[in-house]
Amino acid sequence: MSLRLWNGFVLTAVVGLWLASGTQREKRVLADAPNDEVRTLETSVAEAPGDSVLVRKLAQAYLDAAAPGLAVAAIERAPLGVRVDPRVDHVYARALLDQGRAEGALAAERRVLATCTMADSICNTWLTASAMRRAEILEQLVQLGVEDARAEPEAIAVAYHSVTRSARIE
Numbered sequence: 001m002s003l004r005l006w007n008g009f010v011l012t013a014v015v016g017l018w019l020a021s022g023t024q025r026e027k028r029v030l031a032d033a034p035n036d037e038v039r040t041l042e043t044s045v046a047e048a049p050g051d052s053v054l055v056r057k058l059a060q061a062y063l064d065a066a067a068p069g070l071a072v073a074a075i076e077r078a079p080l081g082v083r084v085d086p087r088v089d090h091v092y093a094r095a096l097l098d099q100g101r102a103e104g105a106l107a108a109e110r111r112v113l114a115t116c117t118m119a120d121s122i123c124n125t126w127l128t129a130s131a132m133r134r135a136e137i138l139e140q141l142v143q144l145g146v147e148d149a150r151a152e153p154e155a156i157a158v159a160y161h162s163v164t165r166s167a168r169i170e
Contacts, residue, residue, distance in 0.1 A: 037061055049078060052085040059091045068098035086115040086123050090131055093138075100148030102141045109135040136163045 041058040048054060055078045062071035075083060075092045082088055093108035112131040116123035140159035141149060149156050 038065065045074065050082060052078075052082040052088050055082050056085070056088045056091050059088070059095060063091070063095055063098060068095045071095035072099055084115075086112045086121070086131075087127060089115070090127060090134075093131075093134065097138070097149055100150060102138055102147050102149060106135065106138040106142055109138055133163070 038058075038061045041054060041061055044054045045051070045058050055074060059071040059074050062068070062074065071091065072095045075088060075095065078088070083092075089108050089112045093105040093112065096102075096105040096108060109131050112123075112127070113135060115121055116128045116131065137156075137159050140162055141155060144155050144159060146152050146155040146159075
């Protein structure tokens, strides 16, 4: 085989591989491009990192944008006074669950319940009821050995059903 023919084959193979590979785009961090609300909240939290309401709203916005890792990071980087707020801890538990860390989410919900049972707590009835329900479901998930709830949706259904079923006496 002549050298020119061999070089032609190699050049054709390289061009073919280059065309077959195509271009790949990186996956976005947020499902949609960050909207104005997320940008505004990020700026507000950067200016006032000790405001628990702003941190909670930012974490919730990240969860709504399907970015639980950003929500966890925003809460974990907040000052201790913000992290011990039961409303922030409740959002933190959901972020951990969405991230596939059921045991951590259960521990966070238990902290929320412990804080809400204190006499001078800032918890309202909705937060207490929501934390109780989520803690029961998380407890069932942990007992079933499920760490990542999104990977095993059947286990979520079983845990939810076992917590919400009611016994009837006839």
